[in-house]
Structures are given as C-alpha cells and as structure tokens.
Amino acid sequence: MSSSDRRTFLAVLSGLALAGCGFRPAYGPGGVAEGLRGRIAVDPPDTRNAFALVERLEERLGRAEAPLYRLSYRLSTIREGLGISEAQETTRYTLRGELPFQLVDLSTGTTVQSGTIKAFSAYSATGSTVATLAAERDAERRLMVMLADQLVTRLVATAGDRAR
Known part of the structure; x- marks a missing residue:
C-alpha cells in the first residue's frame, strides 16, 4: 500500500470513528454551542x-x-x-x-x-x-x-x- 493510499485510508477510518461516536462540531448545526x-x-x-x-x-x-x-x-x-x-x-x-x-x-x-x-x-x-x-x-x-x-x-x- 502506498503512502498516499495509507493516509487516505486512515483519514476515512478516523472520520468513521468520529461519526460513530456522535461527534458534532460545537458551533455546527445541532452542536451544543450553536x-x-x-x-x-x-x-x-x-x-x-x-x-x-x-x-x-x-x-x-x-x-x-x-x-x-x-x-x-x-x-x-x-x-x-x-x-x-x-x-x-x-x-x-x-x-x-x-x-x-x-x-x-x-x-x-x-x-x-x-x-x-x-x-x-x-x-x-x-x-x-x-x-x-x-x-x-x-x-x-x-x-x-x-x-x-x-x-x-x-x-x-x-x-x-x-x-x-
């Protein structure tokens, strides 16, 4: 796996992990500080x-x-x-x-x-x-x-x- 592919894979994986835990930007729509x-x-x-x-x-x-x-x-x-x-x-x-x-x-x-x-x-x-x-x-x-x-x-x- 090339370095570029590995970075893309890790970025997607971390994005899925954050989405799965209910992460929301604080100021974003529905965020606590909106x-x-x-x-x-x-x-x-x-x-x-x-x-x-x-x-x-x-x-x-x-x-x-x-x-x-x-x-x-x-x-x-x-x-x-x-x-x-x-x-x-x-x-x-x-x-x-x-x-x-x-x-x-x-x-x-x-x-x-x-x-x-x-x-x-x-x-x-x-x-x-x-x-x-x-x-x-x-x-x-x-x-x-x-x-x-x-x-x-x-x-x-x-x-x-x-x-x-």
Missing part, C-alpha cells in the same frame, strides 16, 4: 488589557447582535520579577492574570455560570527600554488571548448544560 455565537454581550472594556480581552472574546464568540446572556468580568494582572542578574537587575518578568467572570441570563437575571480563569505569560527585560516595553505589551496581549480562549472553552464545554 446558540452562543452572537448571543453573549460582553461588558465594555475600560483598560488596554480589557480591550484586548474583549476583542478576542468577540473574535471567538461573535459580537452580540441579539444577546441572550451578559458576560461580566473583573480583570486583574500582577507583574513579578522572575530573573535577577548578578548586578541585581531584573532580567525577566512574569505576568499573572486572573479573570473572575459571571454569565447572566438576560431573560431571567439569573447567573447561569461563574468562575475564575487564571493564566500567566512572561517576557525578557534584557534589551533596550523600547524593546522591553514592546515585550511587556506583547506578553500582556498574549495573556489576554489565553484568558479569553480559556473562558470560551469553558463556556462551550458547559453550553450543553444550559440547553437542557
């Missing part, structure tokens, strides 16, 4: 980091056109020195982010899900002042993407519970 896209109104951002967070959430969930839920959050970040040189200069920083959230059903006003998402990122401070500032902003942006992605994953994973 009703989430464009249905969650996210609280407006008030900082640069919150703006990056909301931007990523709306990228993943869509901007709310006819919201069924409201997502409120309280974003906090802490910067800590991680690496110290022999001259007692900090050469590496870590950014820890914490995102307590609450998903509220707009029709009833009840909280349908809440929790806290945590993540961290790091950056080097060994370059020039401009390079260090650019590295810090990049680390902040990466941290916001991680927090948003983890939050969306949690919302999608529990979407079936809300549909019942």
Whole structure:
C-alpha cells in the first residue's frame, strides 16, 4: 500500500470513528454551542488589557447582535520579577492574570455560570527600554488571548448544560 493510499485510508477510518461516536462540531448545526455565537454581550472594556480581552472574546464568540446572556468580568494582572542578574537587575518578568467572570441570563437575571480563569505569560527585560516595553505589551496581549480562549472553552464545554 502506498503512502498516499495509507493516509487516505486512515483519514476515512478516523472520520468513521468520529461519526460513530456522535461527534458534532460545537458551533455546527445541532452542536451544543450553536446558540452562543452572537448571543453573549460582553461588558465594555475600560483598560488596554480589557480591550484586548474583549476583542478576542468577540473574535471567538461573535459580537452580540441579539444577546441572550451578559458576560461580566473583573480583570486583574500582577507583574513579578522572575530573573535577577548578578548586578541585581531584573532580567525577566512574569505576568499573572486572573479573570473572575459571571454569565447572566438576560431573560431571567439569573447567573447561569461563574468562575475564575487564571493564566500567566512572561517576557525578557534584557534589551533596550523600547524593546522591553514592546515585550511587556506583547506578553500582556498574549495573556489576554489565553484568558479569553480559556473562558470560551469553558463556556462551550458547559453550553450543553444550559440547553437542557
């Protein structure tokens, strides 16, 4: 069996296995998260980091056109020195982010899900002042993407519970 035939065979076999187990794309027709896209109104951002967070959430969930839920959050970040040189200069920083959230059903006003998402990122401070500032902003942006992605994953994973 040639390499190309083997790949085709394995692709078909894996497709059959997924079809047999009841696999459905989360956002696809009949998927558990089908009703989430464009249905969650996210609280407006008030900082640069919150703006990056909301931007990523709306990228993943869509901007709310006819919201069924409201997502409120309280974003906090802490910067800590991680690496110290022999001259007692900090050469590496870590950014820890914490995102307590609450998903509220707009029709009833009840909280349908809440929790806290945590993540961290790091950056080097060994370059020039401009390079260090650019590295810090990049680390902040990466941290916001991680927090948003983890939050969306949690919302999608529990979407079936809300549909019942």
